[in-house]
Structures are given as structure tokens and as C-alpha cells.
Amino acid sequence: MITIENKLQCCGCTACAQKCPKHCITMAPDAEGFLYPVVEEQSCVDCGLCERVCPIQNPCDRAAVAQAFGIQTRDEQIRQNSSAGGAFYTLASKILEEQGVVFGAAMDEQFVVRHRAAQTREELLPLCMSKYVQSELGDTFSQVRAYLKNGRKVLFVGTPCQCEGLLRYLGGGEENLVTMDFLCHGVPSPKVWKKYVDAMKEKYGANAFRFRSKAVGYRKSAVAFETADGRLEHAETSEDEDVRFMPRAFYGLFSSRPSCHACAFKGKARATDITLGDLWHIGRYAPDMDDDKGTTFVAVHTDKGRQLLESAFDSVRRVPVDVEAYLKDDGVNMICSMTPNPKRDEFLRNLETMTISELSQTYLRQKQNPVKNLAKRILGAVGVLHLIQRAKYRFHTRRYVNSQK
Numbered sequence: 001m002i003t004i005e006n007k008l009q010c011c012g013c014t015a016c017a018q019k020c021p022k023h024c025i026t027m028a029p030d031a032e033g034f035l036y037p038v039v040e041e042q043s044c045v046d047c048g049l050c051e052r053v054c055p056i057q058n059p060c061d062r063a064a065v066a067q068a069f070g071i072q073t074r075d076e077q078i079r080q081n082s083s084a085g086g087a088f089y090t091l092a093s094k095i096l097e098e099q100g101v102v103f104g105a106a107m108d109e110q111f112v113v114r115h116r117a118a119q120t121r122e123e124l125l126p127l128c129m130s131k132y133v134q135s136e137l138g139d140t141f142s143q144v145r146a147y148l149k150n151g152r153k154v155l156f157v158g159t160p161c162q163c164e165g166l167l168r169y170l171g172g173g174e175e176n177l178v179t180m181d182f183l184c185h186g187v188p189s190p191k192v193w194k195k196y197v198d199a200m201k202e203k204y205g206a207n208a209f210r211f212r213s214k215a216v217g218y219r220k221s222a223v224a225f226e227t228a229d230g231r232l233e234h235a236e237t238s239e240d241e242d243v244r245f246m247p248r249a250f251y252g253l254f255s256s257r258p259s260c261h262a263c264a265f266k267g268k269a270r271a272t273d274i275t276l277g278d279l280w281h282i283g284r285y286a287p288d289m290d291d292d293k294g295t296t297f298v299a300v301h302t303d304k305g306r307q308l309l310e311s312a313f314d315s316v317r318r319v320p321v322d323v324e325a326y327l328k329d330d331g332v333n334m335i336c337s338m339t340p341n342p343k344r345d346e347f348l349r350n351l352e353t354m355t356i357s358e359l360s361q362t363y364l365r366q367k368q369n370p371v372k373n374l375a376k377r378i379l380g381a382v383g384v385l386h387l388i389q390r391a392k393y394r395f396h397t398r399r400y401v402n403s404q405k
């Protein structure tokens with residue numbers, strides 16, 4: 001029977017809960033707002049299935065990167081409404097053309113982020129764009145299994161841990177399944193997101209939230225929403241510190257799940273067919289593609305992934321990318337866990353008692369350090385910044401893991 005003695009050992013993938021033959025595991029939120037499995041012990045028959053499907057206890061086989069590209073869809077409207085270059089929508093459309101089903105994360109009417117299925121191009125649109133909050137998977141793994149049993153092709157997109165959870169749940173050998181993960185900075189708490197949504201609704205009558213609005217360009221893409229009087233309030237341009245709360249909590253590493261700081265799914269090799277990411281330095285490979293509208297880094301791990309990508313070549317602009325150079329410029333999150341902010345636990349403990357403004361004032365005010373910024377620029381220019389960052393992240397991850405024992 002699954003027991004969570006250390007929260008670093010559970011990424012919340014739901015594989016155990018969805019697999020339990022007695023349906024005696026529920027996913028319940030802890031005080032920080034993250035879901036963990038809770039077993040109703042009287043109904044448990046000690047079959048051990050929940051432990052066997054856990055992707056942290058039993059990691060999947062992983063394949064190296066075979067090829068990598070910078071990709072931009074030729075459909076500029078889709079690109080504008082995607083986080084990076086729109087590779088997800090383009091590849092997902094190919095699955096739909098084969099009467100397949102696509103699973104990804106969308107916001108519901110209450111702005112709760114949940115995984116759901118899409119069977120038409122219209123249904124794909126809400127799945128586009130990163131949502132920087134942990135998505136609720138519900139019973140999507142069993143839905144995937146049902147579609148596969150009926151002979152349908154399925155594309156499942158999610159965090160690396162969600163994808164490995166699904167693969168463990170299914171048990172392997174699914175020819176019709178394609179899985180796609182992404183470089184993963186970590187997933188913030190749904191409770192932090194809800195607090196932000198509620199505060200912005202109250203203050204601005206906020207609606208139509210999006211996490212990566214490109215209204216002021218790809219490099220400045222950030223959370224934005226429409227106000228009751230029809231204005232766009234954008235975290236990059238807003239004068240209100242409260243509007244910047246969500247991206248600051250995310251990038252400042254105050255709000256991620258504990259397991260994200262000792263992530264068991266890092267590495268160039270993946271269990272998925274394809275890995276996506278942001279390619280900020282597209283100019284290094286193709287200066288003519290560097291238009292501040294977004295490019296997706298697409299790494300292929302398997303033949304299935306390669307076939308899907310090649311089927312979409314007509315719909316995209318592409319340029320080959322050197323993976324080692326990408327890791328150096330943009331991709332440190334592919335191989336290293338992010339270090340939590342030293343005040344992360346305190347921030348989350350105060351979530352219920354402090355307002356958004358109080359939390360922003362106390363924890364999220366950004367102090368510029370010109371000496372540190374200059375040192376970073378010099379180290380970057382002589383090509384050693386990435387090595388120092390990797391060593392720093394690895395050191396802090398080890399220290400964090402030891403502190404949680």
C-alpha cells in the first residue's frame with residue numbers, strides 16, 4: 001500500500017489512485033494545496049499495484065534525444081496563441097487528422113486547470129498555452145486506456161512526471177499512444193493560483209486569464225487577463241504589484257510542489273516520444289526566424305515521435321538545434337531541478353492569512369543587484385555561466401533533499 005512519508009517522493013501523478021482495483025485511494029489536497037494519495041485502509045487488499053505503478057518508485061525506461069529542431073508553425077494566429085512556436089497545436093492536429101484524441105491541460109470556467117480530451121481543432125485551442133499551475137488529472141488515465149482499447153490513436157501531453165505516471169499505469173506496449181512532455185520548471189500550487197484569480201476578480205472583475213500572453217512580445221510573455229471594462233492587464237506592463245504576484249511567485253520559486261525541487265524526471269533522456277521547450281536563442285540558429293513571436297524547441301526520442309514530427313514538416317518552419325548548445329543557452333531545466341526560495345515554506349504557510357498585497361510586499365519585491373547582474377553578464381560572455389548554474393542547482397538540490405529527510 002502506498003504511503004507518503006516524504007513529500008519529495010510524490011509528484012501527484014495519480015497513477016496509484018487510478019490503478020487501485022478497490023478504488024480506495026483518493027487524491028486529497030495538503031495545506032499547501034497539492035494533491036497526495038490517501039488510502040482508505042479498511043478497503044485495501046494489499047495487492048501492491050499502487051506501488052508498482054508509481055513512476056518515482058519504478059522509473060520508466062528512457063531514450064536519448066535522437067534529433068532536435070527549432071519549430072515555428074506557419075499559422076501566425078496559432079503561434080500568437082501558443083506559449084512558444086505552436087509545435088503542440090501543429091503536432092496535435094496531425095493526430096486529429098488520423099481520427100485520434102489529444103489530452104492536455106485547459107482552464108475550466110472557474111479557471112481551475114484540468115486535463116481533458118480534444119477531438120476537434122476547436123477543442124484543441126483551450127489546450128494551447130502553458131498554465132503554470134499543477135493540472136488536475138482526474139480519471140484521464142483510464143479515459144486514455146479506453147480510447148486505446150477502442151483502437152483510437154492518442155496523444156497525451158503533460159509534465160514529465162504525468163507522462164511517466166500514465167506510461168506506468170498503462171504498463172507498456174501501446175503502439176497507438178504518443179506521449180509528449182516539456183522542459184519543466186516545476187508546477188505551482190493550485191491554491192496560490194486560486195488566491196490570485198479570486199483577488200484579481202475582486203479588484204478588476206478579471207476574466208479570460210492566460211499565462212503566456214504575447215501582447216507585448218514573446219520575450220515578455222506573462223500572465224494577463226481582461227478587466228471588467230475590457231482592458232488588458234498584463235503582468236509585464238502593469239503598474240500594480242498585485243498583478244505581478246503570480247509570475248513572481250512562480251519564477252521566484254515560492255510556489256512549486258516539493259517534488260519539483262528534487263525532480264526524479266530530469267535528464268536529456270526521456271520516457272516520452274517528444275519533448276518540447278522554449279527556444280529563446282533561435283537567433284543563434286536562424287537569425288531570420290528571430291522575430292520575438294516564439295519558437296518551440298522540439299526533441300525527438302523515438303521513431304514514433306520522429307514520424308509524427310516529419311508528418312508536420314509542411315506546416316512549420318524548422319531549423320536543426322544542437323542539444324548541448326541548447327542546454328547551455330536555454331535548457332538548464334531539462335537536466336537540473338530548480339532550487340526553492342529559502343522563504344518558500346513560510347510564504348505558503350502565510351497564504352491563508354495574508355492578502356496578495358501583503359505577500360507581494362513581504363516576499364516578492366524585486367531588488368536589483370547591479371554588481372550581480374554585471375558579474376552574470378561577464379560570466380555569460382566568457383561561456384562559463386551555465387556551468388556555474390548547473391553546479392549551483394545540483395548543490396542546492398542535494399542540500400534540499402537532505403534537509404527533508
Ligand SMILES: Cc1cc2nc3c(=O)[nH]c(=O)nc-3n(C[C@H](O)[C@H](O)[C@H](O)COP(=O)(O)OP(=O)(O)OC[C@H]3O[C@@H](n4cnc5c(N)ncnc54)[C@H](O)[C@@H]3O)c2cc1C
Binds near residue numbers: 088106113182
Ligand atoms: C508548468 C510548466 C512549466 C514549464 N517549464 C518550462 C521551462 O522551464 N523551460 C522551457 O523551455 N519550457 C517550459 N515549459 C514549456 C513551455 O512553456 C511550452 O509549453 C513549450 O515550449 C511548448 O510550446 P508550444 O507553443 O509548442 O505549445 P503550447 O501551446 O504552449 O502547448 C502547451 C502544452 O502543454 C500542456 N500544458 C499546459 N499547461 C500544463 C500543465 N499545467 N500541466 C500539464 N500540461 C500542461 C498543454 O495541454 C499543451 O499541450 C513549461 C510548461 C509548463 C506547463
Ligand code: SF4
Binds near residue numbers: 001002025039044
Ligand atoms: S495495495 Fe492494492 S488495494 Fe491497497 S491501496 Fe494499493 S492498489 Fe489499492
Ligand code: SF4
Binds near residue numbers: 036056057165
Ligand atoms: S508519484 Fe504518483 S503514483 Fe507515486 S505516490 Fe504520488 S501520485 Fe501515487
Ligand code: SF4
Binds near residue numbers: 160259
Ligand atoms: S518539475 Fe518534475 S516533479 Fe515537478 S511537475 Fe515537473 S516533472 Fe513533475
